[in-house]
Amino acid sequence: MKDTDILVIGGGPAGVVCALTARWYYPNKRITLVRDIKDGVIPCGIPYMISSLEKPEQNAMSYSSLEKNKIKLVIDHAVEIKRRNKVVRMVSGDEYRYEKLVLAIGSSPIIPPIPGVEKKGIYPIKKEMGYLKDMVEAIKKQKRVLVLGGGFIGVEFADELSRLGGLEVTIVEMLPRLLARSFDPEFSRLVEEKLASQGVRILTNTVVEEFTGDAKVRGARLSTGEEVKTDCAILGIGAVPNTKLALDAGLDIGKGKGIWVDEYMRTVDPDIFAIGDCAGKRDFFTRKDAPVMLASIATSEARVAGANLYKLRVLRESKGTIGIFSTYVGGLVLGSAGLNEGTAGREGFEVVTGTAEAVDKHPSALPTARRTLVKLIFSRESQALLGGQVAGGMSCGELINAIGIAIQKRFTITELETLQMATHPWLTPPPTMYPLVLAAQDAAKRLSG
Amino acid sequence: MKDTDILVIGGGPAGVVCALTARWYYPNKRITLVRDIKDGVIPCGIPYMISSLEKPEQNAMSYSSLEKNKIKLVIDHAVEIKRRNKVVRMVSGDEYRYEKLVLAIGSSPIIPPIPGVEKKGIYPIKKEMGYLKDMVEAIKKQKRVLVLGGGFIGVEFADELSRLGGLEVTIVEMLPRLLARSFDPEFSRLVEEKLASQGVRILTNTVVEEFTGDAKVRGARLSTGEEVKTDCAILGIGAVPNTKLALDAGLDIGKGKGIWVDEYMRTVDPDIFAIGDCAGKRDFFTRKDAPVMLASIATSEARVAGANLYKLRVLRESKGTIGIFSTYVGGLVLGSAGLNEGTAGREGFEVVTGTAEAVDKHPSALPTARRTLVKLIFSRESQALLGGQVAGGMSCGELINAIGIAIQKRFTITELETLQMATHPWLTPPPTMYPLVLAAQDAAKRLSG
Numbered sequence: 001m002k003d004t005d006i007l008v009i010g011g012g013p014a015g016v017v018c019a020l021t022a023r024w025y026y027p028n029k030r031i032t033l034v035r036d037i038k039d040g041v042i043p044c045g046i047p048y049m050i051s052s053l054e055k056p057e058q059n060a061m062s063y064s065s066l067e068k069n070k071i072k073l074v075i076d077h078a079v080e081i082k083r084r085n086k087v088v089r090m091v092s093g094d095e096y097r098y099e100k101l102v103l104a105i106g107s108s109p110i111i112p113p114i115p116g117v118e119k120k121g122i123y124p125i126k127k128e129m130g131y132l133k134d135m136v137e138a139i140k141k142q143k144r145v146l147v148l149g150g151g152f153i154g155v156e157f158a159d160e161l162s163r164l165g166g167l168e169v170t171i172v173e174m175l176p177r178l179l180a181r182s183f184d185p186e187f188s189r190l191v192e193e194k195l196a197s198q199g200v201r202i203l204t205n206t207v208v209e210e211f212t213g214d215a216k217v218r219g220a221r222l223s224t225g226e227e228v229k230t231d232c233a234i235l236g237i238g239a240v241p242n243t244k245l246a247l248d249a250g251l252d253i254g255k256g257k258g259i260w261v262d263e264y265m266r267t268v269d270p271d272i273f274a275i276g277d278c279a280g281k282r283d284f285f286t287r288k289d290a291p292v293m294l295a296s297i298a299t300s301e302a303r304v305a306g307a308n309l310y311k312l313r314v315l316r317e318s319k320g321t322i323g324i325f326s327t328y329v330g331g332l333v334l335g336s337a338g339l340n341e342g343t344a345g346r347e348g349f350e351v352v353t354g355t356a357e358a359v360d361k362h363p364s365a366l367p368t369a370r371r372t373l374v375k376l377i378f379s380r381e382s383q384a385l386l387g388g389q390v391a392g393g394m395s396c397g398e399l400i401n402a403i404g405i406a407i408q409k410r411f412t413i414t415e416l417e418t419l420q421m422a423t424h425p426w427l428t429p430p431p432t433m434y435p436l437v438l439a440a441q442d443a444a445k446r447l448s449g
Numbered sequence: 450m451k452d453t454d455i456l457v458i459g460g461g462p463a464g465v466v467c468a469l470t471a472r473w474y475y476p477n478k479r480i481t482l483v484r485d486i487k488d489g490v491i492p493c494g495i496p497y498m499i500s501s502l503e504k505p506e507q508n509a510m511s512y513s514s515l516e517k518n519k520i521k522l523v524i525d526h527a528v529e530i531k532r533r534n535k536v537v538r539m540v541s542g543d544e545y546r547y548e549k550l551v552l553a554i555g556s557s558p559i560i561p562p563i564p565g566v567e568k569k570g571i572y573p574i575k576k577e578m579g580y581l582k583d584m585v586e587a588i589k590k591q592k593r594v595l596v597l598g599g600g601f602i603g604v605e606f607a608d609e610l611s612r613l614g615g616l617e618v619t620i621v622e623m624l625p626r627l628l629a630r631s632f633d634p635e636f637s638r639l640v641e642e643k644l645a646s647q648g649v650r651i652l653t654n655t656v657v658e659e660f661t662g663d664a665k666v667r668g669a670r671l672s673t674g675e676e677v678k679t680d681c682a683i684l685g686i687g688a689v690p691n692t693k694l695a696l697d698a699g700l701d702i703g704k705g706k707g708i709w710v711d712e713y714m715r716t717v718d719p720d721i722f723a724i725g726d727c728a729g730k731r732d733f734f735t736r737k738d739a740p741v742m743l744a745s746i747a748t749s750e751a752r753v754a755g756a757n758l759y760k761l762r763v764l765r766e767s768k769g770t771i772g773i774f775s776t777y778v779g780g781l782v783l784g785s786a787g788l789n790e791g792t793a794g795r796e797g798f799e800v801v802t803g804t805a806e807a808v809d810k811h812p813s814a815l816p817t818a819r820r821t822l823v824k825l826i827f828s829r830e831s832q833a834l835l836g837g838q839v840a841g842g843m844s845c846g847e848l849i850n851a852i853g854i855a856i857q858k859r860f861t862i863t864e865l866e867t868l869q870m871a872t873h874p875w876l877t878p879p880p881t882m883y884p885l886v887l888a889a890q891d892a893a894k895r896l897s898g
Contacts, residue, residue, distance in 0.1 A: 013881050024894055045812050045874045052875075058814035296872045296880040303890070304867055316863050326871040335871055363494050365507035397876025398847035404870055405851050409858040414765050418753055421853055422775040422784055423745045425494045426501075427846025431745040432466050437752070445473055 002096045004032040006309060007088060009078045009245075010104030011035025012043065012127065014276025014298035016066060018102050021306025023069045032096065033066060034088075036077035039129035043295050046125060047156035049136055051163040056133045078105075081249035083269055100271055100309045103246060103259065104302070107239035107277035107293055112148070116211030121232040125153060142231035144168040146220055148208060150178040152327050154236035155191060159329045162198040170201040170228055172220070177204055181343075182325050182336040184375065187389050194330040239293055241278045254280030256289030263317040265305035273309065275301040284320035284408075285339060285386065286347055292321050324404040326397050335400025338387030338407045341377055350380040354413075354443030356436075358429035360395050366425060372396060374435035376403070376416070378443050384410040388439075395428065403436065413447070416440035451545045453481040455758060456537060458527045458694075459553030460484025461492065461576065463725025463747035465515060467551050470755025472518045481545060482515060483537075485526035488578035492744050495574060496605035498585050500612040505582045527554075530698035532718055549720055549758045552695060552708065553751070556688035556726035556742055561597070565660030570681040574602060591680035593617040595669055597657060599627040601776050603685035604640060608778045611647040619650040619677055621669070626653055630792075631774050631785040633824065636838050643779040688742055690727045703729030705738030712766040714754035722758065724750040733769035733857075734788060734835065735796055741770050773853045775846050784849025787836030787856040790826055799829040803862075803892030805885075807878035809844050815874060821845060823884035825852070825865070827892050833859040837888075844877065852885065862896070865889035 006029050008019045019033045040061035049056040066073055076090040088096050109124035111117055123135045139145055145161055147154045150173030158171045177188040192202055203222065210221040211233065219229045241258040251267045252260035258280035265273045276298035283290040304318050326335040344351045354376050361369040370393030377387040388403035390396045406416065417440045423431040455478050457468045468482045489510035498505040515522055525539040537545050558573035560566055572584045588594055594610055596603045599622030607620045626637040641651055652671065661668040661676065668678045690707040700716045701709035707729035714722045725747035732739040753767045773786040793800045803825050810818040819842030826836040837852035839845045855865065866889045872880040
């Protein structure tokens with residue numbers, strides 16, 4: 001029997017940040033972090049192991065900050081939580097006694113029930129360096145690759161694969177367009193045009209009905225009747241929370257299929273917390289269960305849990321996820337925060353939208369100037385900002401975070417119209433054309449018009 | 450006698466945006482904009498006419514949006530407001546009758562009372578294309594240039610001048626460091642190092658006591674006793690509001706020397722508004738008069754005035770200026786919003802600060818990754834965000850605006866610690882290291898420690 005005070009299960013961003021946060025708030029506690037993957041990777045960097053990074057190894061997850069902060073690191077795999085004794089049993093047979101247990105056990109890639117999905121050359125995205133290195137090496141030797149799923153992962157993989165040169169890339173998406181859950185159609189079109197210009201074949205409204213070949217995949221039969229040849233396939237259709245450990249221990253599971261937690265990331269057992277992909281999420285706007293899995297949410301939850309393990313000393317809650325994303329496709333940056341026009345409408349919000357376009361430097365003759373497109377979605381009567389989408393150059397990466405901050409504090413149309421912002425020739429559109437302000441103004445005009 | 454409904458005096462960003470806003474809100478009104486400079490320039494782009502832009506003409510102010518929006522454009526110069534008759538007399542002798550008058554008459558560069566300041570080769574920064582073209586052409590033929598003033602304008606000029614190659618550039622600043630009003634010392638040092646690495650000679654704690662030479666400047670005698678040779682000088686020490694027209698008409702002037710206005714940019718005469726550099730500003734935190742002159746504030750005020758000319762239909766106020774700036778020096782981006790540690794202390798705020806450093810891509814092996822430094826200043830007891838400073842790559846241009854939004858809605862330490870933000874390998878630091886969150890966490894640690 002090994003003793004610790006705080007036991008964190010999981011070595012992804014949630015586990016790491018929670019352990020570090022706990023160290024800051026509880027300097028005298030013994031903290032142990034158990035992970036079952038020796039060589040982890042930075043989750044969001046996985047697509048970039050194909051082409052942008054010189055070597056896949058550059059995307060390794062670092063654990064040096066844990067060691068520096070006197071957090072004990074163990075490679076093992078938790079198999080049972082004995083809640084009554086406050087003990088976790090590992091696959092090695094080791095047992096750890098805890099005061100506070102944090103489950104940061106992540107998610108597993110969805111393997112769709114498509115006949116032939118088990119064939120060689122078909123890769124779900126696992127967060128393991130060895131597996132991904134082999135995958136990248138194998139794919140680079142092929143002529144044709146099929147990407148299943150047109151969400152962020154699928155789109156980023158298609159982009160990177162198309163940069164290798166000489167590889168035929170096809171992306172297959174069930175919905176009518178790419179990035180359909182996070183963006184309105186005018187933004188999806190920008191991504192589709194970009195990928196098409198890089199030679200990617202985009203098949204929307206399409207599902208794979210069967211993978212063909214012998215032991216190794218040779219093709220895919222589509223719902224359109226077509227059979228496309230392929231040498232390999234990447235499964236980028238999402239993930240499901242890992243909950244077995246929690247379920248077996250009698251913890252509750254929420255409707256979104258993640259482990260049920262309260263505002264402070266506590267499960268029904270007050271000494272067990274769950275954070276990151278394995279934990280249930282609630283939507284910021286409706287409080288409905290919302291299965292959004294992102295490292296940025298995971299780390300936010302980790303900070304809430306890490307601070308609140310022993311006492312709720314400040315109101316440090318997890319307020320529900322707004323859903324905030326950015327991506328980079330062929331040099332085009334896209335960002336989305338909160339509700340889009342489609343999701344807002346489906347939830348029953350009555351909205352007014354505003355759009356604006358501006359060049360991200362001024363005068364626009366400055367080198368590397370790019371167009372920025374902004375769309376804002378407001379509640380029609382209450383005028384609160386519900387969501388925003390941006391497309392353009394690199395500045396959009398933090399611009400979507402500015403919008404996200406405004407959503408989290410429910411900025412109104414008027415507040416955005418009279419926003420004070422820094423503008424600079426090299427860094428932003430001109431103050432006369434700052435797109436958050438102009439998009440709010442556009443919404444105000446539509447409201448009054 | 451010419452008749453108009455809305456008369457805007459001034460063709461800078463404030464005048465232009467106010468006229469356009471008024472057009473949107475009052476589609477049936479006749480709007481006339483009078484400006485006295487035929488060929489205006491984009492104010493913030495002036496330093497970049499030296500080197501970054503291929504030709505100074507690329508920094509021309511465009512008035513095409515006014516014509517498209519049926520705003521009458523007149524080149525003339527207002528000399529008298531006859532308030533009783535609601536008439537403005539121009540230097541040409543023309544008179545305009547108005548229902549609503551907007552003064553957007555800007556500021557004038559400060560000409561310091563230094564003996565010899567009138568010599569040829571000494572340039573105050575006037576916002577006129579012809580003048581600036583001549584200035585740029587003349588400077589490019591010189592060997593040595595002296596920049597007076599180490600604020601934003603001086604620093605940006607010094608940066609651009611040093612890029613011309615072959616020009617000896619000296620910057621002279623009265624205060625102990627560059628950008629001292631907007632940044633704390635650790636940020637000033639970054640700018641000083643950058644400019645020094647480009648060969649700029651930086652003289653702080655120094656004033657020019659006399660310009661020497663005959664008709665043309667040949668040197669400057671400094672308070673240190675040194676006499677530096679120079680072929681020309683740029684005066685970048687600030688500007689004063691243009692208020693004579695308002696004073697002569699009996700309008701009030703505020704303690705900050707700008708025209709007094711209320712929350713809706715109305716002067717003491719309810720039919721006369723003042724906006725932009727000529728109008729008084731109040732500090733967001735203390736409500737004291739604060740003489741900040743920036744195109745971004747001017748345009749915000751212009752939008753408030755333009756919407757409220759005939760009625761205050763929505764609470765669209767000018768909430769006091771937080772002071773938000775960004776600049777770009779030798780590829781280094783700096784941003785400041787709200788109070789810094791120095792200004793907060795001098796105002797009597799008890800503060801706690803937090804700092805963080807992170808690489809702006811993840812993994813940091815991605816090409817063009819840069820370090821980002823963030824400092825946040827919070828009120829110690831109330832924990833509200835009072836200010837922030839950033840330094841790093843291009844992403845800092847919108848990062849400071851994200852901080853500005855958080856200041857304007859008084860985010861607390863805890864809210865920033867649990868912020869939801871989009872992170873992406875190409876666009877931001879990793880979620881585990883997002884610097885706004887880490888800086889807030891650092892402040893929380895200092896509070897509790």
